[in-house]
Amino acid sequence: MSTPMTDGAVAEPTGIPMPKQERSRRTREKIIEAAIQLFEERGFEKTTSNDIAAAAGVSIGSFYAYFTDKRKLLLLIFEQLISERLDAVFSNFREEDLLGCEGRRCIRDSIERVFQNKSMTPGLNRILHEMAEKDPDINGIRKDFIQRSVQHLGDLLTKAREADRLQPVEVSVAAAIIIHAVDAIAMQCVLLDHLDRSQWDPYLDGLTDMIQAYAFKPAPNEEPTM
Amino acid sequence: MSTPMTDGAVAEPTGIPMPKQERSRRTREKIIEAAIQLFEERGFEKTTSNDIAAAAGVSIGSFYAYFTDKRKLLLLIFEQLISERLDAVFSNFREEDLLGCEGRRCIRDSIERVFQNKSMTPGLNRILHEMAEKDPDINGIRKDFIQRSVQHLGDLLTKAREADRLQPVEVSVAAAIIIHAVDAIAMQCVLLDHLDRSQWDPYLDGLTDMIQAYAFKPAPNEEPTM
Amino acid sequence: MSTPMTDGAVAEPTGIPMPKQERSRRTREKIIEAAIQLFEERGFEKTTSNDIAAAAGVSIGSFYAYFTDKRKLLLLIFEQLISERLDAVFSNFREEDLLGCEGRRCIRDSIERVFQNKSMTPGLNRILHEMAEKDPDINGIRKDFIQRSVQHLGDLLTKAREADRLQPVEVSVAAAIIIHAVDAIAMQCVLLDHLDRSQWDPYLDGLTDMIQAYAFKPAPNEEPTM
Amino acid sequence: MSTPMTDGAVAEPTGIPMPKQERSRRTREKIIEAAIQLFEERGFEKTTSNDIAAAAGVSIGSFYAYFTDKRKLLLLIFEQLISERLDAVFSNFREEDLLGCEGRRCIRDSIERVFQNKSMTPGLNRILHEMAEKDPDINGIRKDFIQRSVQHLGDLLTKAREADRLQPVEVSVAAAIIIHAVDAIAMQCVLLDHLDRSQWDPYLDGLTDMIQAYAFKPAPNEEPTM
DNA sequence: CATGAATGAGGCTTCATTCAT
DNA sequence: CATGAATGAAGCCTCATTCAT
Numbered sequence: 041m042s043t044p045m046t047d048g049a050v051a052e053p054t055g056i057p058m059p060k061q062e063r064s065r066r067t068r069e070k071i072i073e074a075a076i077q078l079f080e081e082r083g084f085e086k087t088t089s090n091d092i093a094a095a096a097g098v099s100i101g102s103f104y105a106y107f108t109d110k111r112k113l114l115l116l117i118f119e120q121l122i123s124e125r126l127d128a129v130f131s132n133f134r135e136e137d138l139l140g141c142e143g144r145r146c147i148r149d150s151i152e153r154v155f156q157n158k159s160m161t162p163g164l165n166r167i168l169h170e171m172a173e174k175d176p177d178i179n180g181i182r183k184d185f186i187q188r189s190v191q192h193l194g195d196l197l198t199k200a201r202e203a204d205r206l207q208p209v210e211v212s213v214a215a216a217i218i219i220h221a222v223d224a225i226a227m228q229c230v231l232l233d234h235l236d237r238s239q240w241d242p243y244l245d246g247l248t249d250m251i252q253a254y255a256f257k258p259a260p261n262e263e264p265t266m
Numbered sequence: 267m268s269t270p271m272t273d274g275a276v277a278e279p280t281g282i283p284m285p286k287q288e289r290s291r292r293t294r295e296k297i298i299e300a301a302i303q304l305f306e307e308r309g310f311e312k313t314t315s316n317d318i319a320a321a322a323g324v325s326i327g328s329f330y331a332y333f334t335d336k337r338k339l340l341l342l343i344f345e346q347l348i349s350e351r352l353d354a355v356f357s358n359f360r361e362e363d364l365l366g367c368e369g370r371r372c373i374r375d376s377i378e379r380v381f382q383n384k385s386m387t388p389g390l391n392r393i394l395h396e397m398a399e400k401d402p403d404i405n406g407i408r409k410d411f412i413q414r415s416v417q418h419l420g421d422l423l424t425k426a427r428e429a430d431r432l433q434p435v436e437v438s439v440a441a442a443i444i445i446h447a448v449d450a451i452a453m454q455c456v457l458l459d460h461l462d463r464s465q466w467d468p469y470l471d472g473l474t475d476m477i478q479a480y481a482f483k484p485a486p487n488e489e490p491t492m
Numbered sequence: 493m494s495t496p497m498t499d500g501a502v503a504e505p506t507g508i509p510m511p512k513q514e515r516s517r518r519t520r521e522k523i524i525e526a527a528i529q530l531f532e533e534r535g536f537e538k539t540t541s542n543d544i545a546a547a548a549g550v551s552i553g554s555f556y557a558y559f560t561d562k563r564k565l566l567l568l569i570f571e572q573l574i575s576e577r578l579d580a581v582f583s584n585f586r587e588e589d590l591l592g593c594e595g596r597r598c599i600r601d602s603i604e605r606v607f608q609n610k611s612m613t614p615g616l617n618r619i620l621h622e623m624a625e626k627d628p629d630i631n632g633i634r635k636d637f638i639q640r641s642v643q644h645l646g647d648l649l650t651k652a653r654e655a656d657r658l659q660p661v662e663v664s665v666a667a668a669i670i671i672h673a674v675d676a677i678a679m680q681c682v683l684l685d686h687l688d689r690s691q692w693d694p695y696l697d698g699l700t701d702m703i704q705a706y707a708f709k710p711a712p713n714e715e716p717t718m
Numbered sequence: 719m720s721t722p723m724t725d726g727a728v729a730e731p732t733g734i735p736m737p738k739q740e741r742s743r744r745t746r747e748k749i750i751e752a753a754i755q756l757f758e759e760r761g762f763e764k765t766t767s768n769d770i771a772a773a774a775g776v777s778i779g780s781f782y783a784y785f786t787d788k789r790k791l792l793l794l795i796f797e798q799l800i801s802e803r804l805d806a807v808f809s810n811f812r813e814e815d816l817l818g819c820e821g822r823r824c825i826r827d828s829i830e831r832v833f834q835n836k837s838m839t840p841g842l843n844r845i846l847h848e849m850a851e852k853d854p855d856i857n858g859i860r861k862d863f864i865q866r867s868v869q870h871l872g873d874l875l876t877k878a879r880e881a882d883r884l885q886p887v888e889v890s891v892a893a894a895i896i897i898h899a900v901d902a903i904a905m906q907c908v909l910l911d912h913l914d915r916s917q918w919d920p921y922l923d924g925l926t927d928m929i930q931a932y933a934f935k936p937a938p939n940e941e942p943t944m
Numbered sequence: 945c946a947t948g949a950a951t952g953a954g955g956c957t958t959c960a961t962t963c964a965t
Numbered sequence: 966c967a968t969g970a971a972t973g974a975a976g977c978c979t980c981a982t983t984c985a986t
Contacts, residue, residue, distance in 0.1 A: 063986090064949065083400055085311065088976060099951045104978065170396040172458060174309060179458065186454075207479075213472045217451060221476070224450025225443055228412075232398060232405065242439045249435065250443060250480040290966085314959055325968045330961070515965090516970065535852055537763065540955060551972045556957065622848040624910060626761060631910065638906075659931070665924045669903060673928075676902025677895055680864070684850060684857065698891045702899075702932040705885070742945085766980055777947045782982070951983075962972075 068106050070096040075113050080163035084114060084171065115177055118168060121161065122185045129153045130192045138196060139203050141259060148248045154222050155240055158230040166231055186223075190215045197255065205257050214255050222247055294332050296322040301339050306389035310340060310397065341403055344394060347387065348411045355379045356418045364422060365429050367485060374474045380448050381466055384456040392457060412449075416441045423481065431483050440481050448473055520558050522548040527565050532615035536566060536623065567629055570620060574637045577609045582644045590648060591655050593711060600700045606674050607692055610682040618683055638675075642667045649707065657709050666707050674699055746784050748774040753791050758841035762792060762849065793855055796846060799839065800863045807831045808870045816874060817881050819937060826926045832900050833918055836908040844909060864901075868893045875933065883935050892933050900925055 074096035078087040089110050093103040107113040129150055137146045158165050172179040194215040200206040229235045229243050300322035304313040315336050319329040333339040355376055363372045384391050398408040420441040426432040455461045455469050526548035530539040541562050545555040559565040581602055589598045610617050624631040646667040652658045681687045681695050752774035756765040767788050771781040785791040807828055815824045836843050850857040872893040878884040907913045907921050 067949075086400075089978080090976080100978085101951050101980085102949075105949075109977085166399045170399075173392045183458070209472070209475065210468065213468045216454075217447075217469065217472045217476060220450045220454050221443075221447035224446045224453075227450070228442075228446045232409065242436060243443065246435065246439045246443045250447075250476060253433070253479040254476040293967095315961080316959075319969095326961085327963085327968050328966080331966070335960075519970075538852075541957085542955080552957085553959080553972050554970075557970075561956080618851045622851075625844045635910070661924070661927065662920065665920045668906075669899075669921065669924045669928060672902045672906050673895075673899035676898045676905075679902070680894075680898050684861065694888060694891045695895065698887065698895045701887065702895060702928060705931040706928040745946095767982080768980075771948095778982085779947050779984085780945080783945070787981075947984105947986080949983105949985090951981100953979105953981100955979085956977080958976085959974100960972100962970105963968105964970090965968080 067096075067098055067102060071098060071103060071106055072113070072117065075110075076117055076161075076164070079114065079117070079167060080161055083163060084110070084167045111175070111177075114167070114171075115181065117164070118178065118181045121164060122181060125157045126185065126188055126192070128157060129189070133196065135196075135199055139200060139205055139259070143205075143256070143259060144248060144252065147251055148244055151222055151226075151244055151247050151251075152240070155226045155230055155244070158226045159237075162231050165227070169227070186219060189219045193219055200256065205259065207255050207257060209255055218251055218255065221250070293322075293324055293328060297324060297329060297332055298339070298343060302343055302387075302390070305340065305343070305393060306387055309389065310336075310393045337401070337403075340393070340397075341407065343390070344404065344407045347390060348407060351383045352411065352414055352418070354383060355415070359418075359422060361422070361425055365426060365431055365485070369482065369485060370474060370478060373477055374470055377448050377452075377470055377473050377477075378466070381452045381456055381470070384452045385463075388457050391453070395453070412445060415445050419445055426482065431485065433481055433483060435481055444477055444481065447476070519548075519550055519554060523550060523555060523558055524565070524569065527562075528569055528613075528616070531566065531569070531619060532613055535615060536562070536619045563627070563629075566619070566623075567633065569616070570630065570633045573613065573616060574633060578637065578640055578644070580609060581605045581641070585648060587648075587651055591652060591657055591711070595657075595708065595711060596700060596704060599703055600696055603674055603678075603696055603699050603703075604692070607678045607682055607696070610678045611689075614683050617679070621679070638671060641671050645671055652708065657711065659707050659709060661707055670703055670707065673702070745774075745776055745780060749776060749781060749784055750791070750795060754795055754839075754842070757792065757795070757845060758839055761841065762788075762845045789853070789855075792845070792849075793859065795842070796856065796859045799842060800859060803835045804863065804866055804870070806835060807867070811874065813874075813877055817878060817883055817937070821934065821937060822926060822930065825929055826922055829900055829904075829922055829925050829929075830918070833904045833908055833922070836904045837915075840909050843905070847905070864897060867897045871897055878934065883937065885933055885935060887933055896929055896933065899928070 071092060075087070075092045078091055078095055082091075087110070089103055090100055092110070092113075093100045096103075107116070133146065133150065137143070168178065168182055172182045190212070194211050197206060197211045197215055201211065225243055225247055229240060235243075297318060301313070301318045304317055304321055308317075313336075315329055316326050318336070318339075319326040322329075333342075359372065359376065363369070394404065394408055398405040416438070420437050423432060423437045423441055427437065451469055451473055455466060461469075523544060527539070527544045530543055530547055534543075539562070541555055542552050544562070544565075545552045548555075559568075585598065585602065589595070620630065620634055624634045642664070646663050649658060649663045649667055653663065677695055677699055681692060687695075749770060753765070753770045756769055756773055760769075765788075767781055768778050770788070770791075771778040774781075785794070811824065811828065815821070846856065846860055850860045868890070872889050875884060875889045875893055879889065903921055903925055907918060913921075
């Protein structure tokens with residue numbers, strides 16, 4: 041379930057070519073890392089290009105040599121991040137688990153991974169959310185992420201249907217609703233309410249219940265959850 | 267279901283007292299209206315104090331005579347708005363409808379009203395979302411709004427439990443999950459995907475299904491929905 | 493021979509309205525004066541907006557309150573200047589002088605006034621010349637100036653023709669050639685060679701001779717010049 | 719009529735010695751050609767050192783290995799250019815033509831060559847004009863060019879005097895006036911008004927007339943021009 | 945010699961806020 | 966109370982030039 045975009049060398053959205061030399065690559069990395077940290081801590085608007093350059097230990101001139109501007113850098117970061125995240129959520133889904141007796145466990149784990157993703161880079165998640173509307177490119181990234189998530193889930197639901205384990209729902213709508221619901225609750229718990237790991241359980245269980253009740257039929261040999 | 271905050275004369279968060287005289291009150295209104303329009307159109311950061319004053323037809327000096335700063339003005343606007351919105355969603359909930367044969371209809375209508383709210387002032391909704399994290403006061407408003415929504419819904423769920431119409435869920439968690447899920451889907455459909463009214467139905471139905479499946483037991487005399 | 497543009501209140505090319513209050517007008521004037529002086533001394537590129545504001549004793553913010561940018565300010569200055577200059581050259585031309593026995597004197601005086609104009613604001617003249625090509629607006633001003641000069645001179649030549657004092661030249665071409673020739677020599681002597689008043693005479697005489705030989709027939713009762 | 723400066727190996731104004739090796743010479747040439755093209759298209763200020771190096775296909779480091787800075791490179795270009803130009807204007811002047819029955823034709827051709835020079839490299843001409851004042855070195859080049867032109871023409875006028883074909887004008891002043899007048903009209907027609915070849919004739923004729931009327935007596939066996 | 949990454953001074957511009965009138 | 970001119974910190978970005986490899 042790896043994606044081409046995970047490989048940073050492909051399809052740079054910037055007009056600036058990927059540096060060839062080693063020193064160059066390192067500088068670029070330093071800037072990206074500094075930017076992630078600062079965006080994470082302060083948000084996008086409150087982080088200036090100069091801050092990033094300073095934190096990376098390079099001159100402002102270098103910053104502009106590598107990235108046309110702050111926004112382009114952000115786009116790059118999001119593109120990297122999102123592919124990683126997508127993999128994290130869906131990569132350990134195994135069909136036999138989902139449809140077997142481990143189904144509930146499997147769903148809950150994935151939900152938890154969404155929560156974990158948010159809690160790893162809460163600041164960047166906020167920014168993504170914040171800027172999606174103002175900035176068409178960022179919205180594009182976000183939409184792409186969502187669409188790919190919905191697609192992944194839709195595939196799984198289709199498998200479930202084939203195994204006669206799905207409620208009579210429209211697959212694409214159900215997938216969208218589930219993805220958004222999980223995302224929103226995770227957002228709320230982690231980013232807005234700042235709940236820590238130990239406080240997640242009721243929400244993880246609640247969401248799992250909701251999803252199961254909404255979309256799945258119990259496995260023949262499975263005790264009803266509730 | 268009116269709230270104390272709807273009445274502007276009480277508990278202004280500003281240090282500036284409410285103007286007593288008629289002309290003053292009008293000036294204040296003009297500024298607020300201009301601000302709402304501009305925030306809606308351009309967002310918060312892109313709207314300058316001078317823009318607001320100009321659009322209101324008053325001097326920038328007057329602006330600062332009425333509002334300590336742009337942010338305080340925004341807070342005020344949100345407080346007004348949110349109380350109105352809350353009322354819109356919950357005010358026509360009648361217990362007998364929810365628990366009677368009109369239950370599904372009743373839920374769906376409320377969800378639709380959330381969608382409508384978002385689509386009436388999309389810009390302000392974005393700002394609320396955007397700034398909630400950065401700005402503790404705004405976050406406070408947002409949390410207050412959510413909490414009150416959760417409270418309202420929790421009350422209804424409790425009623426449902428008393429009537430033995432609730433699934434074995436924890437009321438407060440279920441309320442939170444439902445509120446957030448609806449909010450998130452509405453956000454996505456209206457603000458990010460810009461769907462118009464005619465495209466909402468699958469999502470309204472899907473959400474209604476999900477909520478019913480998750481939280482409610484069918485009325486004794488009611489056909490199962492799905 | 494006064495022009496509408498001499499009156500600064502008409503047809504501001506800036507979107508910024510003419511200030512109404514007295515203090516405002518004074519500030520505006522201070523900025524313009526400072527700009528003239530600095531442009532004169534250092535040229536356009538080497539004068540920064542901050543320099544101008546500092547020299548005018550106002551903040552950089554004020555500068556941008558009055559002028560959208562350095563370039564617009566320059567345009568304004570040129571428009572003012574050029575109308576003044578045009579008047580200076582042609583306003584004391586009296587028909588009877590030109591065609592009477594004072595013809596030569598009259599021509600020479602006008603040429604001298606062109607030299608004087610250049611020597612009064614040599615820096616601005618350079619800038620006008622320099623930027624005319626790069627900047628269509630400035631080119632427009634320059635062309636307008638030249639065209640109006642050519643027009644003025646053309647009118648005089650037409651009068652001369654009516655009095656049968658003109659050589660068989662095409663009026664409009666002759667006017668253009670004379671204007672440009674005088675302008676160029678003045679430019680060269682004053683701006684490039686930095687000749688001072690005492691060294692002008694040979695050029696004034698030479699130009700006068702050339703113009704007379706090229707365009708005018710001697711007055712019946714006049715001794716041939718050369 | 720070749721000039722010492724045409725030969726690049728002598729008297730480089732740069733501290734950097736002329737490269738001895740063939741590859742070096744080619745690199746140098748590439749840089750110069752790229753610079754000419756870019757200066758021509760964009761002007762001096764808008765062309766960056768990096769642009770030139772990139773266009774020449776060499777590294778910016780190499781650029782600075784060959785030329786101490788952008789300005790020095792420009793000086794070099796002007797020196798080359800100007801000698802070529804001077805030759806173009808005066809090289810086909812033959813004394814017997816000027817003083818014989820082809821005099822008018824000869825003058826007009828030379829004027830036309832000035833027009834052609836301007837139209838071949840309009841951008842560089844502009845730069846020369848623009849920067850002459852700000853930059854003493856460039857002014858020096860320009861003055862040198864003018865002075866040499868005046869000298870050439872002065873020599874011709876002296877020949878004319880010896881043949882009793884000159885009006886009673888001061889040779890050096892007349893030469894300066896003629897040179898500047900032609901230059902200025904050419905500048906105006908070609909660079910500012912962007913007239914193309916087909917529109918030059920009235921100006922070529924007008925200038926020829928003016929010069930003849932001003933400086934030359936008709937040849938004994940020649941019909942008066944006008 | 946060639947390379948090209950790195951530098952950082954310096955220019956431009958915006959806008960929240962103050963305060964004299 | 967209203968006015969709006971004035972402020973200046975702060976952000977953005979460019980590009981001539983240096984220097985380690």
